Amino acid sequence: MLIEAQAISKVYQVGDNVVHALNSVNLSIVKGEFVSIMGHSGSGKSTFMNMLGCLDVPTAGTYLLDGVDVGKLNNNELAEIRNLKIGFVFQGFNLLPKISAQENVELPMLYNNTSAIERKAKALRALKMLGLEDRAHHNPAQLSGGQQQRVAIARALVNNAPLILADEPTGNLDSKTSVEIMELLVKLNQEENITVVLVTHEPDIAKFGKRTIKFVDGSIVSDSIK
Amino acid sequence: MRSALTMLGIIIGVSSVITMIAIGNGASESIKGQISSIGGNIIMVVPGSVTSGGMRMGTGSQSTLTKDDAIAIEKECPSVQVSVGVLNGAVQAVAGNQNWSTILYGTTEGYFVAREWNIEVGRLMNEQDEKGAMKVAIVGKTVVENLFMGADPTGQIIRIKKIPFTVIGVLEQKGQSPIGQDQDDAIYIPLATAQKKIFGTRFPGMVRSIVTKARDMDVLSIAEQEINDLLRQRHRISAKQDADFSVRNLTQLMQAAEQSLQTMTILLGAIASISLLVGGIGIMNIMLVSVTERTREIGIRLAVGAKASNIRIQFIIEALILSLIGGAIGVILGIVIAKSISFFAGWATVLTITSVAIAFSFAGLVGIFFGFFPAYKASMLNPIEALRRE
Numbered sequence: 001m002l003i004e005a006q007a008i009s010k011v012y013q014v015g016d017n018v019v020h021a022l023n024s025v026n027l028s029i030v031k032g033e034f035v036s037i038m039g040h041s042g043s044g045k046s047t048f049m050n051m052l053g054c055l056d057v058p059t060a061g062t063y064l065l066d067g068v069d070v071g072k073l074n075n076n077e078l079a080e081i082r083n084l085k086i087g088f089v090f091q092g093f094n095l096l097p098k099i100s101a102q103e104n105v106e107l108p109m110l111y112n113n114t115s116a117i118e119r120k121a122k123a124l125r126a127l128k129m130l131g132l133e134d135r136a137h138h139n140p141a142q143l144s145g146g147q148q149q150r151v152a153i154a155r156a157l158v159n160n161a162p163l164i165l166a167d168e169p170t171g172n173l174d175s176k177t178s179v180e181i182m183e184l185l186v187k188l189n190q191e192e193n194i195t196v197v198l199v200t201h202e203p204d205i206a207k208f209g210k211r212t213i214k215f216v217d218g219s220i221v222s223d224s225i226k
Numbered sequence: 227m228r229s230a231l232t233m234l235g236i237i238i239g240v241s242s243v244i245t246m247i248a249i250g251n252g253a254s255e256s257i258k259g260q261i262s263s264i265g266g267n268i269i270m271v272v273p274g275s276v277t278s279g280g281m282r283m284g285t286g287s288q289s290t291l292t293k294d295d296a297i298a299i300e301k302e303c304p305s306v307q308v309s310v311g312v313l314n315g316a317v318q319a320v321a322g323n324q325n326w327s328t329i330l331y332g333t334t335e336g337y338f339v340a341r342e343w344n345i346e347v348g349r350l351m352n353e354q355d356e357k358g359a360m361k362v363a364i365v366g367k368t369v370v371e372n373l374f375m376g377a378d379p380t381g382q383i384i385r386i387k388k389i390p391f392t393v394i395g396v397l398e399q400k401g402q403s404p405i406g407q408d409q410d411d412a413i414y415i416p417l418a419t420a421q422k423k424i425f426g427t428r429f430p431g432m433v434r435s436i437v438t439k440a441r442d443m444d445v446l447s448i449a450e451q452e453i454n455d456l457l458r459q460r461h462r463i464s465a466k467q468d469a470d471f472s473v474r475n476l477t478q479l480m481q482a483a484e485q486s487l488q489t490m491t492i493l494l495g496a497i498a499s500i501s502l503l504v505g506g507i508g509i510m511n512i513m514l515v516s517v518t519e520r521t522r523e524i525g526i527r528l529a530v531g532a533k534a535s536n537i538r539i540q541f542i543i544e545a546l547i548l549s550l551i552g553g554a555i556g557v558i559l560g561i562v563i564a565k566s567i568s569f570f571a572g573w574a575t576v577l578t579i580t581s582v583a584i585a586f587s588f589a590g591l592v593g594i595f596f597g598f599f600p601a602y603k604a605s606m607l608n609p610i611e612a613l614r615r616e
Contacts, residue, residue, distance in 0.1 A: 055529065055609045076533045083531020094526045094613065108530040155530065 001064070002163060002195050003029040003052060008061035010047050010218075021047040023218040024061065031162065034189045034196045036206035039215030046167065048215065049199050053086055053165045054078045066162070083111050087156025089185075091168035093148040095140040101127065101151045102136040108159050126154040130184065146177035153184065157194070164188070166198045170205055182208040232512040233552030235505025236592065240556025240585045241563055242498035247581040248564035250491025252574035254484045260403075261480045267443055268340060269306075269450055270474040271295075271436040271457065290470045292431040293417060295460060299438055300336070302456055305449035307441045310336040311433030313420045319413060320385040321373040328369055329412045330386060332420020333437075338397075340439035348380040348395030351416050359418040363391040366410035367399045384413065389423055391415060450475050495581075499588060505552065506592035513545050513600035524604050525612025534605035541604050545597020546590060553589030557582055 010022040022044050029035055039045040050056040051063055054070055057078075063070045066085060073081065087108075088094075095104045105123035114122070127136050130150040140148050149169060156164050166185065170178035186208055189196045200206050207226075214222040273291050293311040300309035313332040318325055331337075335350055345364065355362050363384055370379055379393040391413075400409040421427050440449035453473050463469055517524070524537055560582075564575040 050610050053529070055613075076535075079528070079531050079533040082529060088529050090613070094522070094529070096523055096526060107527070111527075111531045111533065111536055159531075 001028055002031045002033075002066055003027065003197075004062075004064040005051070006062045006064075008048075008051060008058040008063055010044075010051065010056070011059045020218050022051070022058070025218075025220055027213070027220065027223075029195060029197065031195055032189070032193045033211060034186065034198070034209045036198045036200060036209035036212045037215060038199075038201060038203070038206050038212060040201065043215040044218035045199050045215040047218075049165060049167055049197070052163075052197060053088060054081045079111070083108055084159055085161050085163055087153075087159070087161040087164045089149070089152050089156050089164060089166040089169045091171035093140070093145070093152045093172070095148055095151055095155075097140050100137045100139055101132060101143065101147075101154075104140070104151055105154045105158050107155060112159065122158050123154070126158045127151070129157070130154050144177075145173050146180060149173065149177075149181050150184065153181075153188075157188070157192075161194075163195045163197065166196060168200055169198070170200070170202070178205065228512060229548060232508050233505075233548060233555065235508040236502065236549050236552030236589050237505075237556040237559060239499065239502030239505040239592075240553050240589050241560035242501055243495055243585040243588070244557060244560025244577070244582060245563045245567070245575075246494035246498045247491055247585075248560070248575040248577045249567065249573060250487065250494050251576035251578060251581070252568070254487040254491065255576045256574045257480055257484045257487060261476075261484075266342065267440040267446055268476050269438045269440060269446070269453060270476060271299075271438065271453060271471055272474065273434070273471050290461060291433050291436055292429075293421075293433055294431055295457060296433065296436045296438075298460060299436065299453055299456060303438075303449060303452035305440055305445040305452055307439045308336040308340045309436060309438040310334045310340065311417055311431075312337065312435050312437055313417060313425055313427075313433045314435075315425055317386050317413075317424070319369065319373060321379070321382060324373045324375075326369060326372040330420065330424060331412055331414045332417040332424065333414060334417050337414070337437055340437050343400060344398050345395045346398045347378060348393070350395060351414070355416045356418050359422050360416060361389060361391045361419060361423070362394045362415065364395040364397060364414040365393055366397050366412045368408055368411035369413055370396055386413070386415075387424055446475060502585075502588060502592055505589075506549070506596040509545055509548055509593060510596035510600060512548075513541060513597055514603070516544075517541065517600050517604040520604075521607060521612045521615040524607050525609050525615065528607070528609035529613060537607075538598075538601045538605040541601030542594060542597045545601070546593040549589045549593025549597075550586075553586045556589065557586055560585065 005025055005027040007024045007026060008022055009020070009024050012019040012021055025048060037045045037048065047056070051058055054065070057071050065081065068081070070078070070081065096107070102120070102123045105126055106119045109119045109122065124133065124136060127133055130153060132147060132150055132154065135143060135147060140151070143151065164185070170181055173181060182205060185196050185198070188194050198206070198209055206212050211223070211225045213220055271291060291311065296309045296311035299306055310333050314329055316327060317330040318327050334356055335352060338350055351362060351364060354360065365379060370376060373379070373384065374382065379396065382393050383390045384393060397410070403409050417433070421432065438449070438453065440446045450473050454469070457471055458465070458469060461470055527537060561577060564577055567573055568575045
């Protein structure tokens, strides 16, 4: 079991209002799954994603990632988990604009004591895997949206993280490129046995996953496997 | 552009620290130069403040110092290395068809030891010259210029009060004295010659002053006391009476001046370093802006696994780099300003590696100090909110 969420709740206090972003969510994901999470904005799917990504900790419940109880970790240990176990792919790519594609891919390795030579080798290998070896020295601004997203995927892969969390990865892309990126994620899921959790509100994109989970008002309302 | 403006504070701070210290050091250096131009550790004995005291002791004259006093000081004061009598006055010197008004000093060989003054051409006067009251003269550079048009004067004749003197040596250039007197505008002859043939004396062996040199700086005050005691004893003046002479310790006066200048230098440096501090606040300001602008970048870094400490170090290093680049430019600018002040204003400036190093490392410290708060702020960002920020 890679992900095991047991009765996870998240409560925010906004002024006088208490917002229940997540209500006692239970979910298990095994290694190698491709899960699409759907829901409208405000449904709690992004909050849930942040929990899965160890960017946030639940107010109640336990979240076990690869057997580790994330709720008991301090900020530095969370950073380490993010670094080694999780690769993020964002809607807005989130590449650093002033450095090259290769340096962007090297970024996660800056924080785990990888030597400069190894960083470069691994970054180039990851870029090659995604067909971007000739774009290694381009800045993000010199790349198309699809290429930028592939650089971001390379960055997510480079530490051999077992889990990729993709938050609306195709939201800023045209439909043809969206399909390419989704096919790429499917390929990584199948060939590299990387677990992919995808957040989207587009059914067309969600259907690339084998399992679809729907969130409404902070709770899971359906969980179907294709 | 923005970084350049930020660095400007540091640049101005560092360069003004360096310039101020250079000017201050230059001033104390020139005082040191004056001390050594007098000759180090010199104590002068000049005659009497006794005239207003109502009572006149001994010979009943204001000029109470004698050559024997000088000799006794050298013999009996253990802290004194050399002591010589000097009898001087203004004279008109004539050589060939040139004439020149200058100061004539009658003294002995020890005078040049005390003043640390070497002969450049020829020889110094010696004991035979003194004993025989020989008509020999040693001249300063200015006299050579004016009487001999810069030509080698040794062996030539100078007439002073119609008495012919043979030039036996030329002194090294000494430059101006602390009070602006040209020390090279002088002629030196044996003391006995001056007493007997030029000035005459009201009583045997009279000198106008005694120049002594202490063995080293540490015994300056002791030597001063010894001289005082000895002369009081020789002149039969009790401790209650005013002395008919006064002992002047020039070196100590100069050292006091130098010390106050050093204090001044430190003060100037401290004032200049306030601008460094202001520059540091500028850096803090720009780093805070930068943290705000780069919130998303920080979010990305946190998401891919940067720890708070990584972010903190990154921003501190950026502040440090800013301030060190500013510091380096400031060092160069400071050196250029100091040099051009020497060049255009003619002030002495002395650049030391220490002052440059201090200013530079101070700039670095300012960078770290003022970079810390923005860096801390950056490291405390919540990654989710940071990523959401545009």
